[in-house]
Amino acid sequence: VRCIEMGAEDYLPKPFNRVLLRARLGASLEKKWLRDSERRKTDELEQALHLLELAQAQLEVQASQDALTRLANRRAVDSHLEFRAKRETPFSVIYIDLNGFKKINDTYGHQAGDELLKQVGDRLRLVFRPKDVVGRWGGDEFVALVDAGLTNAQSYVSRITEALSEEFVISSVAVEQRVNVSAAVGVATWQPGDRITEVLQRADAEMYEQKLRSVAK
Numbered sequence: 001v002r003c004i005e006m007g008a009e010d011y012l013p014k015p016f017n018r019v020l021l022r023a024r025l026g027a028s029l030e031k032k033w034l035r036d037s038e039r040r041k042t043d044e045l046e047q048a049l050h051l052l053e054l055a056q057a058q059l060e061v062q063a064s065q066d067a068l069t070r071l072a073n074r075r076a077v078d079s080h081l082e083f084r085a086k087r088e089t090p091f092s093v094i095y096i097d098l099n100g101f102k103k104i105n106d107t108y109g110h111q112a113g114d115e116l117l118k119q120v121g122d123r124l125r126l127v128f129r130p131k132d133v134v135g136r137w138g139g140d141e142f143v144a145l146v147d148a149g150l151t152n153a154q155s156y157v158s159r160i161t162e163a164l165s166e167e168f169v170i171s172s173v174a175v176e177q178r179v180n181v182s183a184a185v186g187v188a189t190w191q192p193g194d195r196i197t198e199v200l201q202r203a204d205a206e207m208y209e210q211k212l213r214s215v216a217k
Helices: 018-064 074-087 101-108 110-127 150-165 196-216
Strands: 091-099 133-138 141-146 168-172 175-179 182-190
Touching: 018 074, 074 133, 074 141, 074 196, 091 150, 091 196, 101 110, 101 168, 101 175, 110 133, 110 141, 110 150, 110 168, 141 150, 150 182, 182 196
Parallel strands: none
Antiparallel strands: 091 141, 091 182, 133 141, 168 175
């Protein structure tokens, strides 16, 4: 009893029969082989499940993240817009459009333009709080969602302008180029009863007006 409690597989009383001993040893070794095989399969299944979870998490990130800037993509921003509207709590939409981006693409090439967008994304990420949502809407346009009214959301405009005021260093044909980029920014606040498309249109319209004013200057 002590031996079995300590992990013995089987026992034979003395005097033992050699034929029975071989049979018991064979059976014990076979059971151990089966247990080891089952343990290996369990480990393999656990490892496969872990890899599957990692792959699923990566796919979820890829489905919601812009591949170039690593900000939220348009699909993710749309999803956050719907979520915030369902809460029925006012929030603000900030529409950001870079000025002169096409000229940089035409002058230095699309690869340099992509590099600029990455750097813009990095700077915008620092402007907003972790609970805010900032994403690439498309091309050189970005949209941010903040849980704030119009007055507080307006404070982001100066912070965005300041973040983009320092020149960017991009590569063009293995040569570093220093470029300056500004942005037109529009802000609109969603109120219960508003449609999501309406708040986006208001922010876009204000951004466009600011763009026209900067061109007029």
